Structures are given as structure tokens and as C-alpha cells.
Amino acid sequence: MYEKKLLWIVMAIILTILLAACDIGKDENNSPIDNPEPTNTETDVSPTDEQNATSTPITAELLGFEGGNIGAGGLVCNGKDGYIYYRSESDGWKLYKAKPDGSGKTKLSDCLPEYINVLGDWVYFCDYTDDFSIYKVRTDGTDEIKLVDGYCNNLYVAESGMYFDIRDENNSPQIYHTGLDGKNMTRLVPDASLMYYYKGKIYLGARQLKVYDIKTGKEKVLVETYIHNVSVDDSGIYFWAADKGEFHRLDLDGDNDTIILRGGDYFNYSGGNLYYTGISENKNGPCHTVNCLNIATNKTVILLEEANEYFNAHGEWVGVTFKQFNEHPETIDPKLLKQNNEGEVFVGYNESVGYVYVSGEYLYTRASLRESILVNGKLDCIAKIDDGIMIWD
Numbered sequence: 001m002y003e004k005k006l007l008w009i010v011m012a013i014i015l016t017i018l019l020a021a022c023d024i025g026k027d028e029n030n031s032p033i034d035n036p037e038p039t040n041t042e043t044d045v046s047p048t049d050e051q052n053a054t055s056t057p058i059t060a061e062l063l064g065f066e067g068g069n070i071g072a073g074g075l076v077c078n079g080k081d082g083y084i085y086y087r088s089e090s091d092g093w094k095l096y097k098a099k100p101d102g103s104g105k106t107k108l109s110d111c112l113p114e115y116i117n118v119l120g121d122w123v124y125f126c127d128y129t130d131d132f133s134i135y136k137v138r139t140d141g142t143d144e145i146k147l148v149d150g151y152c153n154n155l156y157v158a159e160s161g162m163y164f165d166i167r168d169e170n171n172s173p174q175i176y177h178t179g180l181d182g183k184n185m186t187r188l189v190p191d192a193s194l195m196y197y198y199k200g201k202i203y204l205g206a207r208q209l210k211v212y213d214i215k216t217g218k219e220k221v222l223v224e225t226y227i228h229n230v231s232v233d234d235s236g237i238y239f240w241a242a243d244k245g246e247f248h249r250l251d252l253d254g255d256n257d258t259i260i261l262r263g264g265d266y267f268n269y270s271g272g273n274l275y276y277t278g279i280s281e282n283k284n285g286p287c288h289t290v291n292c293l294n295i296a297t298n299k300t301v302i303l304l305e306e307a308n309e310y311f312n313a314h315g316e317w318v319g320v321t322f323k324q325f326n327e328h329p330e331t332i333d334p335k336l337l338k339q340n341n342e343g344e345v346f347v348g349y350n351e352s353v354g355y356v357y358v359s360g361e362y363l364y365t366r367a368s369l370r371e372s373i374l375v376n377g378k379l380d381c382i383a384k385i386d387d388g389i390m391i392w393d
Contacts, residue, residue: 073115156196310322
């Protein structure tokens with residue numbers, strides 16, 4: 001009887017030890033539910049300050065660019081730190097940062113940047129003054145470093161490295177990848193221009209649009225026409241078929257080619273919206289507009305209507321509209337018409353804008369506006385579009 005009781009006691013002790021071990025295992029392998037660590041859902045990597053990029057939603061990795069900004073020249077880029085990084089019009093195209101309202105302007109570099117990317121604490125760009133070599137500088141303007149020497153274009157910076165094309169000795173673009181330090185440069189695709197990078201795939205063109213899977217090395221033709229302004233997200237592939245004058249969307253596998261818009265120019269698709277310039281008309285005749293087309297609802301909102309009247313070098317209206325100049329030039333005061341050596345007639349300046357750059361919730365554009373002459377004495381400016389337009393730089 002005593003031996004039986006002793007056996008039960010021993011078994012109870014062993015069972016208690018095993019249960020305690022299980023509880024320890026649970027504590028080691030599970031995070032508290034009410035305080036989870038933020039993770040990159042597909043790479044399962046906790047974001048660090050060095051990895052934080054723009055306000056682009058986390059996908060397969062963190063990105064230093066947003067929407068179609070790079071395809072539009074990359075002159076403006078959003079940072080996670082509350083600043084907008086841009087090429088200044090007021091200070092000779094140098095690299096600056098400023099708050100969204102235009103305050104806190106700070107020069108970061110004397111380089112003249114294009115293809116601006118912001119990833120973590122670094123700004124990446126190609127320098128116009130150094131044959132478009134790739135540089136990076138910290139977001140506080142320190143530690144400027146040259147990363148890649150050469151005629152580089154179409155720079156896309158992501159957590160996995162830098163993707164860009166570079167001209168060879170025959171002036172033919174070659175698509176390369178390097179680390180974020182510019183090392184371990186590897187050619188991915190010969191004789192091709194980089195149109196976009198997204199989720200381990202590069203999109204290349206421009207006489208036809210192809211997709212190249214970096215992991216498998218497989219290449220596929222998606223569209224056989226002249227392509228520009230490519231942008232890719234989880235909802236599909238967006239591009240301008242330039243020779244057709246149409247903006248299209250494809251599924252990620254290349255199926256369901258759909259025409260979204262006919263006509264327009266300066267396209268930038270970002271986050272479900274297509275920003276572009278179009279033509280409208282008011283009481284003074286035809287004028288250009290900046291538009292936002294919501295892809296899901298197919299509704300278009302006019303963000304800006306440019307003036308359709310000419311103005312002089314002092315920003316003063318000269319009383320001549322585009323319609324009058326094109327259709328009834330005989331009614332114009334001859335004193336207003338000036339002819340250059342080539343026989344071209346100059347009647348004054350007209351308002352114009354280029355691409356819309358998406359920076360989180362804010363929109364900016366490089367513009368030639370009458371107001372920019374009145375504000376800072378220069379025709380070109382960076383303007384912020386916000387229920388109207390504001391000269392920002």
C-alpha cells in the first residue's frame with residue numbers, strides 16, 4: 001500500500017514539472033496580445049528607424065518612393081519625419097527639405113537632385129551636376145556619400161537595395177541592382193530602361209512593357225506599345241500608352257488590359273487616384289486643368305484651372321486670351337506682338353504646370369505661374385495644391 005502511494009506522489013511531481021515547462025515555453029514563444037511589436041507582414045521583420053520609409057503602405061518591403069513620382073522625375077518626395085524633400089526652385093535646384101506648409105526650409109546639399117527617394121534617415125538621388133551619379137545624404141544634411149559613378153537614371157530605392165539603369169559606353173541603358181551602400185552592383189537586364197520596381201519585380205521598356213522576376217530570372221512581355229509613366233501596386237499595373245494617347249490598367253499577371261482614360265498628359269497614378277493635366281473651357285475659351293480621377297468611382301475632380309490669358313514679365317495681364325491669339329490674332333494690339341529672330345511671335349507668358357507629385361496626403365507640382373512672379377520674382381516654382389494653389393518654393 002505504501003509503495004502504491006509513493007508511486008502516485010512521484011507521478012504527481014513529474015506531471016507538475018512537465019506542466020511548468022510547458023508554461024515556460026509559452027512565455028518564450030508568444031508576445032503579449034495587448035502589446036504586439038510592429039512587423040513587416042510579408043518579410044516578418046520589425047521596422048527600425050533605418051528601415052522606415054515614406055508613408056507608402058507596407059507591402060513586401062519598405063519603399064523610398066511613392067506612386068509614379070520617380071517616373072515623373074522624382075523632384076518631390078515625402079519623408080516619415082514630417083518633412084517634404086524636394087529640388088528647390090528658389091535656390092538653384094539644390095536639395096532641400098521643408099514642412100508641408102512651407103516652413104522650416106533647410107538646405108541639405110548643393111547637389112542638383114533628380115529621382116529623390118527617402119528611406120529611413122537617408123535621402124537618395126541622382127546628381128545632375130555629376131553626370132547623374134547616385135548619392136545619399138542623411139536627412140539632417142550630414143554624411144553626403146557618392147554611391148555609384150556614372151550616368152544613372154530611374155532610381156528606385158527599397159529595403160532590398162537600389163534599382164536603376166545606367167548608360168554603358170554605347171549609350172545603351174543597363175538595369176542594375178546594388179545594396180543601399182552602393183556595393184555589390186549586379187546587372188539584372190541588359191539594354192533596357194527601368195520603368196518601375198515593386199515586390200521583387202522590375203518593369204522595363206519603353207517600346208514595350210515587360211516584367212522581370214528577379215528571383216526566377218524570367219521575363220515576360222506585357223504590352224507591345226510605347227510606354228511611359230508606369231506605376232504598380234497591389235491593385236494592378238498602370239501606364240500611359242503614349243502612341244495611343246491612352247492611360248491603361250493591367251492585372252498583375254498581365255491580363256485584363258483596360259483603358260482608364262483617353263487624352264490628357266503628365267500622368268501620375270498613386271494610391272487609387274490618377275493625377276493628370278487635361279483641357280477644359282470657361283468664358284475666356286480653352287484652358288488647362290489639373291485633375292484627379294478616382295479609379296474606383298470613375299469620378300474626376302478638377303484640382304486647378306490655369307488662367308487662359310497671357311501676362312508679361314511683371315505678372316500683369318496683357319488682355320489676350322489663348323482663343324483670341326489662335327483664332328482672332330487680327331484683333332490684338334500690334335504693340336503686344338513681338339517677333340524673334342526665328343519669326344516666332346511672342347505675346348507673353350502663360351500659366352502652366354507639370355506633374356503632380358504625391359507626398360502622403362499632400363500634392364505638389366512644378367509650375368510656371370503668374371503668382372510665382374508676383375511672390376518671388378521668378379516664373380518657375382514648386383506649388384502646393386490644396387483647395388486651390390499656393391506658391392510653396
